[in-house]
Amino acid sequence: MDLKKRFLLANAITVIIPVIITILITLAALFIDSKITTANFSLENYQKLLELKYDLAEGLDGVLPNPQIIEDKGFQTALQGKLAAIRGEVIILKDEQVIFSSRHFSKIDIAKCLDSAQRPSGKELLTFGDLSYTPELITLSFADGAKGQIILLAPIDWSQRDVARFLMIMAVTFLLSFLLTNFIVSRQYSKMIVTPLHNLQQAAAEISKGNLDYQIAEEGDREILALCRDLELMRLKLKESIYTQLKYEDNRKMLVSSISHDLKTPVTTIKGYVEGIMDGVAQTPEKITKYLQTIYLKAGQIDRMIDDLLLYAKLDLNQLPFDFAQTDIAAYVEEFLKQCEADLEYNQVNLTFVNTLPKPCFVQIDQDRMRRVLTNILDNCLKYMNKDYREIKVLLRETRPSITLEIRDNGSGMRKEDIPYIFDRFFRADVSRGTTKGSGLGLAIAKQIVEGHQGRIWAIAHEAEGTSIIISLPKYGGGIT
Numbered sequence: 001m002d003l004k005k006r007f008l009l010a011n012a013i014t015v016i017i018p019v020i021i022t023i024l025i026t027l028a029a030l031f032i033d034s035k036i037t038t039a040n041f042s043l044e045n046y047q048k049l050l051e052l053k054y055d056l057a058e059g060l061d062g063v064l065p066n067p068q069i070i071e072d073k074g075f076q077t078a079l080q081g082k083l084a085a086i087r088g089e090v091i092i093l094k095d096e097q098v099i100f101s102s103r104h105f106s107k108i109d110i111a112k113c114l115d116s117a118q119r120p121s122g123k124e125l126l127t128f129g130d131l132s133y134t135p136e137l138i139t140l141s142f143a144d145g146a147k148g149q150i151i152l153l154a155p156i157d158w159s160q161r162d163v164a165r166f167l168m169i170m171a172v173t174f175l176l177s178f179l180l181t182n183f184i185v186s187r188q189y190s191k192m193i194v195t196p197l198h199n200l201q202q203a204a205a206e207i208s209k210g211n212l213d214y215q216i217a218e219e220g221d222r223e224i225l226a227l228c229r230d231l232e233l234m235r236l237k238l239k240e241s242i243y244t245q246l247k248y249e250d251n252r253k254m255l256v257s258s259i260s261h262d263l264k265t266p267v268t269t270i271k272g273y274v275e276g277i278m279d280g281v282a283q284t285p286e287k288i289t290k291y292l293q294t295i296y297l298k299a300g301q302i303d304r305m306i307d308d309l310l311l312y313a314k315l316d317l318n319q320l321p322f323d324f325a326q327t328d329i330a331a332y333v334e335e336f337l338k339q340c341e342a343d344l345e346y347n348q349v350n351l352t353f354v355n356t357l358p359k360p361c362f363v364q365i366d367q368d369r370m371r372r373v374l375t376n377i378l379d380n381c382l383k384y385m386n387k388d389y390r391e392i393k394v395l396l397r398e399t400r401p402s403i404t405l406e407i408r409d410n411g412s413g414m415r416k417e418d419i420p421y422i423f424d425r426f427f428r429a430d431v432s433r434g435t436t437k438g439s440g441l442g443l444a445i446a447k448q449i450v451e452g453h454q455g456r457i458w459a460i461a462h463e464a465e466g467t468s469i470i471i472s473l474p475k476y477g478g479g480i481t
Contacts, residue, residue, distance in 0.1 A: 013181065014178070014182055014185055017177065017181045018177035018181055021173065021174075021177040022173045022174040025169070025173045029169055068143060070092055070099075070100075070148065070150065071094075071099060076092070076100045080102045084102075086154070087155045088133075088152065088153055088154050089102045089103055089105075089133065089153040090102045090150065090151065090153070091105055091110060091113065091153070092149075092150050092151075093149040093150075094142065094146050094147075095146045095147060096149075098110070103128075109128065112124075113135045113137075114149070117135040117136060117137035118137060126153070132155065133153035133154060134155075135152070136151070136152040136153075137149060137150070138152070193224065196224045197224070199216075199217060199219070200216065200227070200228065200231065203216045212235060212242065214235075215232065215235075216228050218232065266298035267298075267302070269294065269295075270295050270299065273294050273295050276291055277291055277292075308441045308442070308445060309441065311372075322452055322453070324365060324453075325364070325365065325366070326476055327362060327363055327365050328360050328361070329357075329361055329365075329396065329405070329473070330360065330361065331360075332365075332367065332370075333353070333396060334353065337351060337394060340378060344392070347382055347385070349382065349385065350390065350391045350392070351394070352391065353393075353394045353396075354393065354395045355396045356395070356396065356397045356398070357397070357398050357403075361403055362475070363403055363476055364453070364474075364476055365453055366449075366452075369449045370449065370453070372445065372446075373446040373457075373471070376442035376445060377407050377442075377443070377469050378392070378407070379442055380469070381407065381409035381469075384411035384413075384414075385409065387410060390409075391410045392407065392408070392409050392410075393407075393408045393409075394406070394407050394408075395408070399472075401474060401475065402455075402472045402473055402474050402475060403474075405470070405471045405472075405473070406468050406469070406471075407468070407469045407471075408466060408468040408469075409466045410465060411466050411467065412466075413461055413462055413464050413465060413466050414459070414467050415461065415463075416461045418461075419460070419461050423444055423446070423447040423457065443469075446469075450473075453473055453474075454474055455473040456471070456472045457470065457471050457472075458470055
């Protein structure tokens with residue numbers, strides 16, 4: 001539920017529930033009062049009371065044109081009967097002398113009635129016996145010139161007394177129920193609105209302190225729920241950003257450490273050979289030439305390290321464009337392996353190429369970049385060749401959506417726990433790093449290039465029997481752009 005609907009509902013509840021409670025309690029009070037008192041509270045009797053008062057007024061209107069009739073015993077009896085129906089009383093005076101009275105009234109009582117009825121500020125409530133009365137005075141003149149007065153004593157009936165009482169009950173009940181409903185609704189709102197906002201405030205305080213692990217619960221109404229969700233997403237993004245920043249910082253430190261380590265050996269070698277030439281250790285032209293060739297090789301090694309770093313940085317930032325071309329993969333791999341035969345023979349490695357493709361299959365590749373991938377994989381294979389019989393197998397096969405190229409060596413192999421990390425930059429399976437040369441970026445560069453071709457690259461460890469590096473490339477038409 002959104003906040004707008006909840007506010008409307010709360011306002012409606014604040015009014016409707018007190019009204020319902022007030023009606024129920026008033027009806028219950030009326031029912032209980034009717035059971036414990038002698039008064040009849042039915043609507044029918046109330047209507048009868050009004051009719052009797054109306055009849056009495058009509059009767060009095062008939063008296064005024066013919067005042068002598070009030071001295072008639074029959075009229076007096078009829079008037080007394082009508083008043084008795086509502087427990088009323090009547091006093092008829094002629095020249096201040098009582099000519100008829102429905103009950104005994106003393107002169108003091110009559111004087112009180114006249115005084116109360118004639119007060120301009122309002123009638124005084126008079127009590128006779130167990131009832132209270134409101135006096136009404138009608139004056140008239142008799143035929144003989146005498147002055148007449150009719151005092152009507154209307155009892156304060158149940159309707160007037162109880163309406164005031166029940167109005168008070170209704171007012172008090174409505175006020176109490178209104179306050180109680182407001183308290184309950186406010187407390188409920190504190191759970192649905194104030195509590196989530198307080199939790200958000202606490203979460204914001206924790207995040208501002210750097211505690212990005214403090215989760216923001218999604219709670220409350222629709223708007224607050226959306227706010228919680230957005231803030232939680234912001235927290236996750238911020239945490240990811242900081243994690244990435246820390247990771248980049250670690251990588252930077254690792255980069256500095258790796259470059260320092262990898263450059264130290266060739267630089268030390270170059271420095272040593274230069275000092276040998278300068279100190280005259282190389283006295284013959286043949287020895288000087290040998291020293292210079294070594295210096296040249298080590299400088300080339302440093303140059304390749306720098307090229308690897310620059311290439312990886314460009315690939316990592318997606319700043320290196322690919323020049324894709326439709327290529328027959330079998331012909332491409334076969335040509336590449338022919339170019340590598342001399343180097344493989346020099347390292348005494350037996351090469352086997354197995355092509356299981358039933359027909360020519362084409363892929364979209366950047367031939368120069370893919371050559372770099374295959375070169376890096378072969379170099380990685382040669383680094384871990386420590387057996388007398390060295391062999392590299394290249395297998396080319398087809399699946400329905402892709403072409404798979406597997407390069408398998410029979411070297412020392414890798415531990416299975418190292419396999420998930422061999423494509424990370426600067427990772428090496430040998431912890432000491434002392435026996436294996438290279439920048440540690442070869443397989444990381446290969447992964448970046450293969451993924452740039454919308455392909456996949458992974459490794460399988462055969463333990464002491466070697467390692468397989470597998471590349472999967474989509475067939476031509478697979479959507480590379």
